[in-house]
Amino acid sequence: MSIKHALMGLLAKGPHHGYELKASLEEQVVPLSSLNFGQIYSTLDRLERDGLVTHRLVAQEERPDKKVFALTDAGHRELRAWLRSPSTVPLDLRNETFLKLMLARSLAGLDGAQSAQGVVAAERRASFERLHEVAQMRFRAAEAGTPAEVVLLLDLASLRLEAFLKWLDRCEEVLL
Amino acid sequence: MSIKHALMGLLAKGPHHGYELKASLEEQVVPLSSLNFGQIYSTLDRLERDGLVTHRLVAQEERPDKKVFALTDAGHRELRAWLRSPSTVPLDLRNETFLKLMLARSLAGLDGAQSAQGVVAAERRASFERLHEVAQMRFRAAEAGTPAEVVLLLDLASLRLEAFLKWLDRCEEVLL
DNA sequence: CGCAGTATATATATACCGAGTATACATATC
DNA sequence: GATATGTATACTCGGTATATATATACTGCG
Known part of the structure; x- marks a missing residue:
């Protein structure tokens, strides 16, 4: 933006x-x-x-x-x-995690390469941590009397993270 | 990326x-x-x-x-x-739609300004259209025998759009 | 059939733009 | 000496558009 x-x-x-x-x-x-x-x-x-x-x-x-x-x-x-006019987020069909998964698969076997399972696991862990962070920010915001609108930004962040976690599940089903 | x-x-x-x-x-x-x-x-x-x-x-x-x-x-x-290392998407607490909503509210009353309701409605419409596009791409991909991995990218796109639509509902509750 | 014209593939380089970061330059006030 | 007021410049990075060559393949016309 x-x-x-x-x-x-x-x-x-x-x-x-x-x-x-x-x-x-x-x-x-x-x-x-x-x-x-x-x-x-x-x-x-x-x-x-x-x-x-x-x-x-x-x-x-x-x-x-x-x-x-x-x-x-x-x-x-x-x-x-x-x-x-509505926001112009152009669909974005490139994704860093996807890239990692593709590379992890095609590099399997090379010196100390991370596995696709490992990639999914790392991403999942990181996303859960972030979700936790957001929850904390939200708690602190509520305590500090932050206006409801601002909290909306935190809502969006967690909805996104949840969607990403769902996607990771799907990746696991398809790729592993 | x-x-x-x-x-x-x-x-x-x-x-x-x-x-x-x-x-x-x-x-x-x-x-x-x-x-x-x-x-x-x-x-x-x-x-x-x-x-x-x-x-x-x-x-x-x-x-x-x-x-x-x-x-x-x-x-x-x-x-x-x-x-x-997991992907480093830094939480991103700025959002174009949020900006539009804030501006629509604070500019309410000015010459022909869009209302917050109008903003939500436009975003929702656009997101549904995109969701439809993605569904179509998916259908065509299936027909064309596109590998399952590629379809994952489309899955991510629709999960994101769905999350965004949920968020729009939430915005409506909070702001309107 | 031959030939001109056009599109496409091979291969790299350069200029430019927008968004964002870091830093420099001043001065006044606490 | 830190913090507030105020602007400017240089730089990086990711990305787009375009210039520069040549070879091959296709297309239509006389």
Whole structure:
């Protein structure tokens, strides 16, 4: 997920400069993770290059000027179009675990190569650990009074992990 | 998923040049999708820079020389280590749909903004369509006698889509 | 039949782009 | 001396598009 539309979304509510935007994003949009300034600034540059935002400089005493960005009309249109269109996760028929399984099978017999069973076992163990981590994060979030929306991100993480675990079972049936 | 370890895996079975490797990858490792030559060659260059592979030139008449790559000892070690370690998908607590939902809510009321309900509905529709696509691919694969392993990739795709649909239900409960 | 034109296979290299990380540069405040 | 305010630059990595050659195979037309 790129940060591009997140920036546009914040700018739809009014002009802001990069430093502010970073803080808002971390609070509202990607809670539980953090961003890099370089990413914010270069994304804003690209948005400006593409005519989706403009900036004006606001002078300050004893500090670098602020670059206050605002969404252009084209930016508003683009944002609305993006909100209306479903996410474009392109099916993704390549998968690292699958690759490991294929390689483990074809390399069977070579010096100290991992077996396909071993791969499945390692992945399963790791996934269970992650599932546990997520559960803990969720518990801590509940304690800290984290808003329900944020917990949704954790829900998604565990649903994904569960799906992956189911898939590992299926792999075992088919391959072993 | 990067192509780096896939290349190393193929080279573990013997030396090959870029052009061959591309074909093997498409056949064995990322069936159902295709690769770009630039990616193969630049990944091989990086592997060589990092001491994981070496190449020697094999002259040919009337054609460019082949660059035949072979896995180094360090490469073998790295490959085995990678095969032993579980996939490192880092939990990923950012999600495009979540972003859309947050923005739809906070922009509610602005000019022609999409509602959160609308976002969920659009995502759901798109996911069902994809699920249908996957089912069709699966059917065609079965007809074409596609190996069972390849079908596993389709299984993963549908398990993921189902998990995502469940999550959308959950979003609706929490947000609407 | 022959020939021109076109697609495809063999083989690599380069330029470019977007996303993300690391780091440098300033100053003020706690 | 750490932390907050503010921006900029260089770099890496994964990936796409395109340029550069040549050989072979197919296709249609006169």
